[in-house]
Amino acid sequence: MPGRNCAFCILHSAFLLNSTSIFCKIVAGQLPSCKVYEDTITLAFMDIGPIVPGHTLVIPKIHVDPLTAAPPEVLQKLILVVQSIARAQFKAFQADGVNVIQSNGRAAGQVVPHLHFHVIPRFAADGHHWNWQPRPYAKNDEMEALAEKIKGALE
Numbered sequence: 001m002p003g004r005n006c007a008f009c010i011l012h013s014a015f016l017l018n019s020t021s022i023f024c025k026i027v028a029g030q031l032p033s034c035k036v037y038e039d040t041i042t043l044a045f046m047d048i049g050p051i052v053p054g055h056t057l058v059i060p061k062i063h064v065d066p067l068t069a070a071p072p073e074v075l076q077k078l079i080l081v082v083q084s085i086a087r088a089q090f091k092a093f094q095a096d097g098v099n100v101i102q103s104n105g106r107a108a109g110q111v112v113p114h115l116h117f118h119v120i121p122r123f124a125a126d127g128h129h130w131n132w133q134p135r136p137y138a139k140n141d142e143m144e145a146l147a148e149k150i151k152g153a154l155e
């Protein structure tokens with residue numbers, strides 16, 4: 001029974017549902033969704049515009065955005081559900097692969113401002129291609145300098 005020490009109750013009081021988030025409306029049942037899985041912390045449902053058939057979204061039920069703001073308990077549960085969905089996609093569709101995508105901010109391509117993981121089954125001939133263009137570093141020591149910056153910012 002939920003009590004004062006229930007992690008989900010504590011999180012719920014700290015992160016209220018955001019009434020303007022389209023995904024919060026899905027959680028609240030105010031918008032329809034095709035659910036695949038849910039528990040007290042997470043919801044998985046079919047993406048309305050799949051890159052490949054079977055494309056599923058995994059979200060926290062509380063309003064969290066971006067990834068860096070997610071409480072550890074929520075993130076731990078989310079990634080385990082992402083793993084379960086990926087396993088199910090391999091099994092249900094005999095997928096050749098699975099992509100897990102998670103975007104933060106418009107510059108990263110995020111459209112819906114509510115933390116979500118895309119779990120996308122992939123097939124050798126599914127016709128989808130990522131438009132990634134690998135680039136060389138401008139200077140020999142640039143990679144080391146960037147690594148130092150990240151290391152210096154780690155908390």
Ligand code: 5GP
Pocket residue numbers: 022031033034045046047048049050057103109110111112113
């Ligand atoms: P983002 O670009 O923010 O990483 O991805 C947002 C995803 O949410 C897109 O793949 C889009 O198709 C999906 N989406 C947006 N609105 C809805 C909706 O109302 N229902 C469902 N099921 N998916 C949605």
